[in-house]
Amino acid sequence: MPFSICQCCLVFLVAGQGPTDLRPAVGPLTPAEAEKAMVAAPGLAVTLIASEPGLVDPVCAAFDEKGRLFVAEMRGYPNGGVGTGEVSSGRIRLLTDENRDGKFDKSLIYAEGLRFPMGLLPWRGGLLVAQAPEILFLKDADGDGRAEIRQTLYSGFLLPNIQQLVNTLTLGLDGRVHAMVGGAGGDIRCPGVPAFKLSLRGRACSFDPDTPGSMRAETGGGQYGLAADRLGRWFTNTNSQHLRFIALTDSLLAGNPHLAPPSPTVDIPEHGAACKVFRLSEPEPWRVERTRRRVGSPEARRLPSTELVPAGYSTSACSPLPLDGGLFTGIWRDAVLVCDPANNLIIADKLIPQGVGFTATRLLPETEALASRDNFFRPVHLSFMPDGAVMVCDFYREAIETPLSLPDDLKARMGLESKEKGRLWRLAPIGKPPQALEALPLEWAQRLPWLGDDNPWRRFTAHRLVLEEHSPAVVDSLRAMAANEPRSLARVHALSLLARLAKLDNASLTACLAHGDAGVREVALTCLMSHRESSASTRSAASRLLDDTAPRVRFQAAAWAAREGLFDALLAKCLWRDADEPWIVAAAWSSLSPDLARYVKVWGDEAGKTPLGSSHSRLLSQAGRQIGARPSSDAIPLLARSLKLTALQDPAWRGAFLDGLSLGMRQAGHDIESWWAPVPVSQGKSSPAPLAVLEPLLRAAAATLVDGKAKESDRQSAASLLALAPSSAWRGLASEVLHGKNSPALQLTTITALAGRRDTILLSEISAGLPAMAQAARAELISQLISTPVGQHSLLTAVELGKAPPALIDAAARTVLLSSRQPALKTRAEKIFTAINGSRQEVFARYQPVATKGPGDAIRGREVFGRHCITCHKVGETGHTVGPELKAALQGKDKDALLLAILDPSREIDPRFAQMVMETGDGRTIAGLLAAETPVSVTLRRAEGIEETVLRANLESLTATGKSLMPEGLEAQITPAQMGDLLEYLLQFGKGG
Secondary structure, three states: OOOOOOHHHHHHHHHOOOOOOOOOOOOOOOHHHHHHOEEEOOOEEEEEEEEOOOOOOEEEEEEOOOOOEEEEEOOOOOHHHOOOOOOOOEEEEEEEOOOOOOOOOEEEEEEEEEOOOOEEEEEOOEEEEEEOOEEEEEEOOOOOOOOOEEEEEEEEEOOOOHHHOOEEEEEOOOOOEEEEOOOOOEEEEEOOEEEEEEEEOOOEEEEOOOOOOOOEEEOOOOOOOEEEOOOOOEEEOOOOOOOEEEOOOHHHHOOOOOOOOOOOEEEOEOOOOOOEOOOOOOOOHHHHHHHHHHHOOHHHHHOOHHHHOOOOEOOOOEEEEEEOOOOOOHHHOOEEEEEEHHHOEEEEEEEEEEOOEEEEEEOOOOOOOEEEOOOOOOEEEEEEOOOOOEEEEEOOOOOOOOHHHOOHHHHOOOOOOOOOOOEEEEEEEOOOOOOOOOOOOOOHHHHHHHHHOOOHHHHHHHHHHHHHOOOHHHHHHHHHHHHHOOOHHHHHHHHHHHHHOOOOOHHHHHHHHOOOOHHHHHHHHHHHOOOOOOOHHHHHHHHHHHHOOOHHHHHHHHHHHHHHOOOHHHHHHHHHHOOOOHHHHHHHOOOOOOOHHHHHHHHHHHHOOOOOOHHHHHHHHHHHHHHHHOOHHHHHHHHHHHHOOOHHHOHHHHHHHHHHHHHHHHHHOOOHHHHHOOEEEEOOEEEOOOOHHHHHHHHHHHHHHOOOOOOHHHHHHHHHHHHHOOHHHHOOHHHHHOOOOOOHHHHHHHHHHOOOOOOHHHHHHHHHOHHHOOHHHHHHHHHHHOOOHHHHHHHHHHHHOOOOOHHHOOHHHHHHHHOOOOHHHHHHHHHHOOOOOOOHHHHHHHHHHHHOOOOOOHHHHHHHHHHHOOOOOEEOOEEOOOOOOHHHHOOOOOHHHHHHHHHOOOOOOOHHHEEEEEEEOOOOEEEEEEEEEOOOEEEEEOHHHOEEEEEHHHEEEEEEEEEEOOOOOHHHOOOHHHHHHHHHHHHHHHOOO
16 A cells, blocks of 8 residues: 555644654664565565675676676765765675575675776676776786776766766677766766767767777666667666656767757656655655644645645656566566665556557556565665576665755755665565576587577676677577577577677578568668678668568668668658658658658659648658758759659648758758858859749748738748748838737747847847737747847847836846846846846845745745746646656755745756757857757757757857756746745645645
8 A cells, every 4th residue: 555644744743843853764674674564566576685784785786697796885875966076985795695595695895995886797707887987897807806907998977966977887789888877978088099089968878898989979868777678679767757768879860960850768658757656665754844844834724634745756766677588477578667766666667569669557556566664775776687586776775865955954864874784685476586596608509599598687698798709600600590590589689799790691681681570670670780791682671671560670671771872762652651650750861861852752652632641741841951951052952853843832742841941941050041142153143042932932921921811820831931031021021920919829930930030120120029929929039039149139229228128038038148248248238137136045035934934825826837937847738848847846845945946046956957058150049958969969948848959060069057947036026925825836736736
């Protein structure tokens, strides 16, 4: 059963007195007591296999081929919430099972003097260790159980947040070691290759341990945890996003610099982020203390007692593990386990294929895979054991939270530091007790069959050992296995190893491309990407898979065909057929097409007289975007050929194509005005402007835009088309649209069409009209104006002339203007906007007596939220998801903590929500959150959820400001009384109200 309010909590709440200490109700327990406090899901059993004193603060673990267990001890956590400072308390333990009972009874210190080790992987008789700022190689050279060799492979990983350090070293099917890096990243160096430098920011990485300088960026989007399923599909998580699927890899995205792909990492649980979890442990007393403060206020009388104890939500998710083998069968096969240490449990979701990707549902209703009544149970890492069971690293601490997220006055009363305890648990089906762990056979002929074993640990250990030592005889055996082995997984591993060793042969590839198992075909196509000597028959077999029944196979086939560059007609048909599969589309676009006009012609033939649907409209827009993003020398002749196609004479087709063209030009930083200038062809002669052919269309669009009797959808389409018009055509036209007689949607579409303009007459005209605009249109226009010096000038002029009241300029825009790099603009802004008096702490002290002490009104607070917060935060279906997910962010917060976070937003910054500033080659400055970063583009997300994507070819710089995107100075818009109402509303929302 989920937790209820404990009697001791009720005493404190009713009496209005806080506890004398904040120790949890249950724990610390002895290992035997802790085992009894565990409740596993039906059909599973949990067994203690190691504990203190031979183990302390285990954060991750890995078995080598001998069955020895290496465990990383992160003893210095939480270190004030950061990874910086002088730290040497980290250790690695070597555990062995001397009496062969499946439990560990001998413990040696393999390495010490480390910082915060968070990733381990055996390699060549030693150990790869992720311990920011480094990735190390350690080895025991003399067999005494202690590592004498210590080599730094890479360094430079950043340390600002202890929960976002480099972690989770995992061997992939591709033979590379993958690591999650968290949001901070770093500028990575390799001591073995002085010239090597790799900038990571919000991305993961991979490397070949045997090749210095081989590290490369990989798709990220995670925090602590990275795992692949049996076919090499990767999953990760963040604290509140407990399961994320990495749909697109960096290597796939790097081939087309002219099209920004969709977000490569996506949340897949149907039950959402910060999902409800079903904990068995009582709420920790520090949480009770927080609620006690509410009880002492008048509003407590209106709240049911159950709302005074925080519900359990996933706020500390880490270490996902797909259960794709081992001892787990039945409903557990293809489930995913995810740790949630703050709630003392392990979540279980079911993976369900959905097109190219997945969705995840709860495996069991209102039940977790494992939960404990012990508040000290802190599961932080999951991995397969040599016997096919799952091992759980239990950090066993009184508190797992980072100090940065706790109220200052509670931290001193909590046990945040190590208690010199730690446990390892074995989770397995009932009837599968611990047993002596089997080492891998010494002879390679006996090891190779393990490549097809159902146990993931056996498969990947054998895979690793082949990488470490392979002879010609091993290669011959791998080829035979890839071509003839009846077990699909054996073929998958054999073919992947041949690809990694550059020993692929066409016979093995062709056999796997024709295999009856879709997973084998998928991996064969992945391997084919690296095979440069494919035969005609192999290529023919691969091209036929563009019509495969399995979406994942078509996805890989599209990626391969795009890379080959020989199958434009087939790819075009694939794109048309799978237009509603965004990742297949991304794969098909993953390399630069030589002739996009040919694609459009094929689509016209495929469509016939069928009306254009939304997914096919997106395809046409993407084709236009790629033309618009190209250098004008390439784009202009391609555009001319495209516009002559029969298909683009259809208004719907042409509109979608031209919408994409204007967006591509903007993302690449092309000046729209230059495309309206005649093109010199010889001395004194020139050809018409590239866009001159559109003049009749644009004149008609302008007439439709200002026609109040026209259909709203036609007027919006006209506004979008006019994005290609010269600025001179917009003078006078824009002011006819941007006022209250027209819908907010039409105004916003018009503002979007005006993006990137630098015409001072036009900008002055629309700046003066700010008061008459709809709120959303006004906010978007201000965001555009502050992105360029000429826009800032126009906006400040409108304010100085009294045409736009200063109050219309929101706090975020004021911050940008007050920090302008141009001294004259900065001085003007300082004269207009009164500086906020006093420090953030002084403002907090001024607001606290009214905002946090008295009863707030949640209904009025919702109105305050609607006026000032929904541009970046979402409640239900209202607002936009730009900042943190509120349900998760509100956990553990009282009114004081929330007030401080609102008034001093940069005091504590999660790197995922830190403001980034992007400067473009066409002179724009864009501020926002880093929404996505790929090899070819960077996307920032700003207020209203609006995303701005810039192709790297147009990117001058991308800088972290060290500040929160949430602006300072909200006190200029929200009074203390209104702030109290807002805080009341947020707290009730956080409790599910």
